[in-house]
Amino acid sequence: MLDRIDNLLAELKKQQADSCFISSTANVYYLSGYYTDPHERIIGIILVDQLDPIFLLPKMEEKDAREAGWKHLIVGYYDHENPWHCLQEFLKKQEKQPAVMAIEKNHLTIQRYNELQETFPNVTYTDATEAIQNLRLIKTKKEHDLLRTAAELADFGVKTGVEALKEGVTELEVVATLEHALKKQGIREMSFQTMVLFGPKTASPHGNPDKTKLEKNNLVLFDLGVIYEGYCSDITRTVAFGNITDQQKHIYDTVLGAQERAVEASKAGTAVGELDKIARNYITEQGYGEYFTHRLGHGLGIETHEYPSMHSENTLPIEPGMCFTIEPGIYVPEVGGVRIEDMLFTTNYMPIELTKYPKTLQIIS
Structure with a gap:
């Protein structure tokens, strides 16, 4: 030290x-x-x-x-x-x-x-x-390794949560299942309060899990992370439990498209704010600009939210060794919300996505 x-x-x-x-x-x-x-x-x-x-x-x-x-x-x-x-x-x-x-x-x-x-x-x-x-801001190789392991455990948490989905289960029961599985993996603490939201509640970016029961044809949003040897992870995935509407599918595809474009642009020299603009412009073009109500992401490391703030006015250039999230979202009241979030580690070339749980729309039958 x-x-x-x-x-x-x-x-x-x-x-x-x-x-x-x-x-x-x-x-x-x-x-x-x-x-x-x-x-x-x-x-x-x-x-x-x-x-x-x-x-x-x-x-x-x-x-x-x-x-x-x-x-x-x-x-x-x-x-x-x-x-x-x-x-x-x-x-x-x-x-x-x-x-x-x-x-x-x-x-x-x-x-x-x-x-x-x-x-x-x-x-x-x-x-x-x-x-x-x-x-x-700039992480060492050791920090990168710790963040990568924390990300792998976050992937495991989402996988466990998805496998726990069944009709009638409550949001808090799914939280308990995935957190218990992570405890058995040696994790002492989550990096923030685990979020599992069903149906219309997914339209709240920072909603609170409760005794809401899962119903057929619900969207399900997971947002979670762990602390591994002092370093935090953060991932968000949205899945479908049964069939979803054409509008919900369009929302999902729009968020995924925005996220993919921002990830691809996350290269050394690009301004942080440019990433937000890329994602936001795409979402706006698809007709959902007013429903993307937060910044694109945040730095990540010892704290879940740390420097830099990934908002549209931030002119900080990306440097190799930074770790941040890319997490666009669309939240339409009464319809539902979709957010897709990954942790990125930047290099001299293409960014490395540390969280790897699949992003293509998963339909749980």
């Missing part, structure tokens, strides 16, 4: 920052290799120029952090202690006081920011958000 820390410090020096405080769970994991949910407690990676990296965390987690691979300094604190005072005293002993500190302005609460200012009253603050999101 030291190379990531060195790279971050190098980026922050361009902002004249001689230190930084990183406390979001995802970025702490990225820099330390240790994942923890601190709840109300404070955790953070503190980087100060010419000083070994510091991990501020509860005493009870010191051993776990070491076992996860953290080889640098630790400032541990008991629950009755003020962690900021512990950090301040440690730095005084090291005769190190920051002058310009980079922080995650998109993450720190006002309360945490005020506490930080009280601890370091003479420090000027700058933003580390862009620097660290740019580092996380």
Whole structure:
């Protein structure tokens, strides 16, 4: 992890920052290799120029952090202690006081920011958000391998869910079946709340599964992902349980066509926003533009939704090593919705689709 820390410090020096405080769970994991949910407690990676990296965390987690691979300094604190005072005293002993500190302005609460200012009253603050999101944007080979395995498990989840479909089964029962199967594969946690929607409910892009029962001639939408060794997957598939209408078939074919066109265009040098426009223009040409109500996709890695946001105004050029989703959708009230989503890994040439569950319309009889 030291190379990531060195790279971050190098980026922050361009902002004249001689230190930084990183406390979001995802970025702490990225820099330390240790994942923890601190709840109300404070955790953070503190980087100060010419000083070994510091991990501020509860005493009870010191051993776990070491076992996860953290080889640098630790400032541990008991629950009755003020962690900021512990950090301040440690730095005084090291005769190190920051002058310009980079922080995650998109993450720190006002309360945490005020506490930080009280601890370091003479420090000027700058933003580390862009620097660290740019580092996380380009994945290493190891990260690619982890994302690929996470994608394979997502494929397995969809396959299991499709096999569980039968007349009268509820959305939540299908969720339970596929998540149980993934637990047996060693998955501890889904990357977000699993979505299984039947019939007209598929027209809600972020619908909630409930006790709705599957009926003949329903569309069924699956949206799910897993966390595998700290990295997330995300896949969406829509299938037909029995016969569907000509309009629903046209909607499906339109979404698939839009997705295929955007995937094909996902090459190095193409602007992110251009992909959204390609998919959106095709859907509009087919008469469903007003029913495509969200962006084309999002970055993916340690978090399910991370930089970049794949919307039409994003001019960021695609680079080799990026991982993002392509997920156009059409949602027509009372008719139903279709979304097809895949994870892509970009190269110097054609993109690699990490999720591979079939996309041709599957009719479950």
